[in-house]
Amino acid sequence: xxxxDNYDQQMVDARVEEFRGQAKRRLEGKLTEDQFKxxxxxxxxxxxxxxxxxxxxxxxxxxxxxxMSALGDIADKYDRGYGHFTTRQNIQYNWIKLEDAADILxxxxxxxxxxxxxxxxxxxxxxxxxxxxxxxxxLVDPRPYAELLRQWSSFHPEFTYLPRKFKIAVIAAEKDxxxxxxxxxxxxxxxxxxxxxxxxxxVGGGMGRxxxxxxxxxxFVPLDQxxxxxxxxxxxYNRYGRRDNKYKxxxxxxxxxxxxxxxxxxxxxxxxxLLDQGVEPPRPELExxxxxxxxxxxxxxxxxxxxSDPDFALWVDRNTHRHxxxxxxxxxxxxxxVGGIPGDATGEQIRTMARLAKQYSFxxxxxxxxxxxxxxHVKIADxxxxxxxxxxxxxxxxxxxxxxxxIACPGLDYCALANARSIPLAQRISERxxxxxxxAELGELKLKISGCINACGHHHAGHIGILGVDKKGKENYxxxxxxxxxxxxxxxxxxxxxxxxxxxxxxxxTVTDVYIAQxxxxxxxxxTYRRIGxxxxxxxxxxx
Amino acid sequence: MKILTGNDLKTGAVVWWxxxxxxxxxxxxxxxxxxxxxxxxxxxxxxRVNVPYSLDAEREDDGKVRPAHIKDRVRALGPTVRxxxxxxxxxxxxxxxxx
Ligand code: SF4
Numbered sequence: 068x069x070x071x072d073n074y075d076q077q078m079v080d081a082r083v084e085e086f087r088g089q090a091k092r093r094l095e096g097k098l099t100e101d102q103f104k105x106x107x108x109x110x111x112x113x114x115x116x117x118x119x120x121x122x123x124x125x126x127x128x129x130x131x132x133x134x135m136s137a138l139g140d141i142a143d144k145y146d147r148g149y150g151h152f153t154t155r156q157n158i159q160y161n162w163i164k165l166e167d168a169a170d171i172l173x174x175x176x177x178x179x180x181x182x183x184x185x186x187x188x189x190x191x192x193x194x195x196x197x198x199x200x201x202x203x204x205x206l207v208d209p210r211p212y213a214e215l216l217r218q219w220s221s222f223h224p225e226f227t228y229l230p231r232k233f234k235i236a237v238i239a240a241e242k243d244x245x246x247x248x249x250x251x252x253x254x255x256x257x258x259x260x261x262x263x264x265x266x267x268x269x270v271g272g273g274m275g276r277x278x279x280x281x282x283x284x285x286x287f288v289p290l291d292q293x294x295x296x297x298x299x300x301x302x303x304y305n306r307y308g309r310r311d312n313k314y315k316x317x318x319x320x321x322x323x324x325x326x327x328x329x330x331x332x333x334x335x336x337x338x339x340x341l342l343d344q345g346v347e348p349p350r351p352e353l354e355x356x357x358x359x360x361x362x363x364x365x366x367x368x369x370x371x372x373x374x375s376d377p378d379f380a381l382w383v384d385r386n387t388h389r390h391x392x393x394x395x396x397x398x399x400x401x402x403x404x405v406g407g408i409p410g411d412a413t414g415e416q417i418r419t420m421a422r423l424a425k426q427y428s429f430x431x432x433x434x435x436x437x438x439x440x441x442x443x444h445v446k447i448a449d450x451x452x453x454x455x456x457x458x459x460x461x462x463x464x465x466x467x468x469x470x471x472x473x474i475a476c477p478g479l480d481y482c483a484l485a486n487a488r489s490i491p492l493a494q495r496i497s498e499r500x501x502x503x504x505x506x507a508e509l510g511e512l513k514l515k516i517s518g519c520i521n522a523c524g525h526h527h528a529g530h531i532g533i534l535g536v537d538k539k540g541k542e543n544y545x546x547x548x549x550x551x552x553x554x555x556x557x558x559x560x561x562x563x564x565x566x567x568x569x570x571x572x573x574x575x576x577t578v579t580d581v582y583i584a585q586x587x588x589x590x591x592x593x594x595t596y597r598r599i600g601x602x603x604x605x606x607x608x609x610x611x
Numbered sequence: 612m613k614i615l616t617g618n619d620l621k622t623g624a625v626v627w628w629x630x631x632x633x634x635x636x637x638x639x640x641x642x643x644x645x646x647x648x649x650x651x652x653x654x655x656x657x658x659r660v661n662v663p664y665s666l667d668a669e670r671e672d673d674g675k676v677r678p679a680h681i682k683d684r685v686r687a688l689g690p691t692v693r694x695x696x697x698x699x700x701x702x703x704x705x706x707x708x709x710x
Contacts, residue, residue: 094621096658114662116686118623147696162696164622408692479682480690488685490692540680542710 068129068431069214069359071179078222079176082183086110087169094166109189111182112168116483119163122185123175127195127213127237128156128434132421135432137178139417145171150417151481152402152410154474154523155234156194156434157185161481183221188229190220190301194236196244197435200360201397201443203389207264209239209256211356212293215348216254219294226301230308231316233301234273246436246552248272248281249528251318252300259287266293270300270330271322274522278558279319282327284334290353292338295346299338303330363429368394368448382454382465387445394447398428400440400457401464401472405501406494409475410438412462419460427453436525437474439467470505470512470579471497474525478518478535479542485518487535487542492516495572509579512592515550528552530593531578532559533571544571548578548604549596560601563609574608581607612642612670615650616683617663625686626660627676633660635698637687640668640676677708684709 071079086106093103107113111122123138130138138158142150145167146160153159163171175181184191193213200208216235220226226233236245239256247253253269265287272281288296304318307325322330370393374380387396400420403409412420420440424432427449428442435441445453457463466472473496476482478489493516500506515529519536526532532547543565550559566574579592581604586595596604614637615628626633627640628650634640643650647665654660667679678684689697691706699705 094658100655100661114618114623116682117625117689118618162623166621479685480692483682485682488691494692542681 068131068210069126069356076176076179079179079181079183082110082181083169083172083176086172090165090169105187107165107168108186109183110168110172111185112163112165113186114483115161116479116481118161119165119168120481121160121163121168121171121182122153122155123158123160123180123182124185124192125157125180125434126217127193127199127210128197128436129195129199129210130432130434131430132425132432134178134180135421135424136418137174137180139414139421141171141174141414142417143414144174149411149413151408151477152412152434152438152440154436154438154476154525155192156197156436157192158434159477161477186232187227188231188233189227190223190229190233190235192234193217193220194234194245194250194436196238196240197433197441198244198388198397198443199239199433200362201388201390201395202240203391204242205238205240205391206256206258207239208360209237210360211353212239212254212256212266212290213237214356214359215294215353216297219297219348226305229301229305230310231313231318233304233318235297241554243552243554243556244435246525246528246556248556249274249278249525249552250281252297253281254293254297257287263289265289266296268296268300270334271319271327273317273319274525274527275317276314276520276522277317277319278522278527279323280556280558281319282322284327284331291350292342292347294348295341296334296338298346299334299341302337302341303333307333363431363444365392365395365444366446368446370394370447372447372450376451378458378465379451379454382463383450385465385469386467387450388441390444392444395444396447396450398442398445398450398453399435399467400442400462401466402439402462403466403472403493403497404461404464405466405471406498408490409473409493412440416460416462419456420462423453423456437472439472466497466506468511468513469507470500470509470514472513473497474513474515474529476517476524478516478524482518484521485535486520486537487518487544489516489518489524489533489535492533492544492568492571495568496575499572499576505579508583510591512579513551514575525552526550527558528556529559530591530596531575533575536565538565542568544568546571546574546578546608548601549593551593555593557597562601562605577607578604612668612676613644613647613665614640614668614676614678615643615647615663615665616640616686617651617655617660620658620661623661627687628654628660628663637668637676637678638674642670681709
């Protein structure tokens, strides 16, 4: 993975000291909250419901074990013994003291991490496929390109005050595991007919209050023009994106209002102008980055496991993903124990995952946007030993992509913007389906819950989505069906009037019953919904 | 009644105005009547509180203070999904008060 050079390290260290001074001045009363707020936000420090919250950047979700271990130590030393992995492939700490914040940033810097650009109207952490560099189905490892874009977007002087926040995802497989088309810019690394590698650009996707799927604006950008083309996309947005209304300021609104064709025309014009301006990093820079993501020394070994232990066999079936080397798999550590809080892990569990990564996965981990953790390169021969240790640490839930693998944002339990709680719903739904034994029968079913319209819980993209709303001061939940953030991307549709907490849990049960009754061979919930439409579900939920 | 809340500047902890200081317990909150703006300006300037605001609440028969909105009740108690981290870790039933 990428290693800081002296310049990177000095820059991050200088930033820590700068923030230390700013926090000190705030504590001494030399800065007002209005003056300090933009400074703390630029360093990932929010003020949430119960305390300050620190969001730490995990570039394209990739970590080594020293970094992961440091995240566990921070949870114990400065927080209340746990951290929360988010849908942005980041980690958040919920109980931070302002007087500790600079020390935390200093601890992060020691392991080449920071919280810069995890807030504010700038280009945020770049996300990617959590199986990048490991999966059997990718064209190339997308992370060198993600890293190139990360370097370009870090402290970019022109894009520090965009109309709104800006999120980029980079993938290199046909299968989309990064919700690529629901980003401001989604980049897919592809091969053209001539066999050359380049980038396909999708611009103007997003969730939030106006969900949109990004249209493709260019099907092939040569790799030595990748950054220049991205710069063109951002320049047009920075120039014409609305700044008068926060709710209309994301690039998706600009692309929608101009029309994809006109936006593309303007980008192409800007791109043509930029081509000889020296925006593109020299090609050797990309070549310099690639070795950081080189394959570890894989060895041949057994290609199958002993399936005599049914619990282990179930975990292997559900929580491992096919690797490009046939003696390895990528193993997913579920942070969704039955009745647990999606994405939460204790300091001890975080360190355990770090240790297991060192022992079994060439020192590497990934954070998934579904709030789970990946050990990307595990020898099939080591799987049983790994699973045994995970199980002992309460990290062995065999539920990837099932109805128990729920995305839930922090919701009203932690978030100042929330209308309703998300986590208790996730807890109750996973308990209910685990108890009834229906989870296995339902197969792949992605349930996603957001506590407000900002959609951090990706409810628009859930096969089943739940959105918390405020109904005269009471929590209420809207149910939606038919979303997907994968390569078959679609936006979920609302079923009808909302429900209270008990009601929405019943409603989830009801729609899964409709699916079971109506499905045809091999159909997932989403496939059945797409075939039969909303009516049968509505009928079951609300009567005729 | 109108009460005042905010966060402690150093720790970020949720605090409530008691008439002469800030307390982490909502039951210590007092009715500020029409004095909210003045108290908030003074206390914020003195760095005794961060981002204060006023809210509606009622004093119940047992003398306890109940904020009108669920968000403020979550702030007053702590996360409902982590009873161990609330101000009443020994009484998980306190969660019912929030809802
Ligand atoms: S979706 Fe809303 S409630 Fe949930 S974390 Fe985002 S802003 Fe907070």
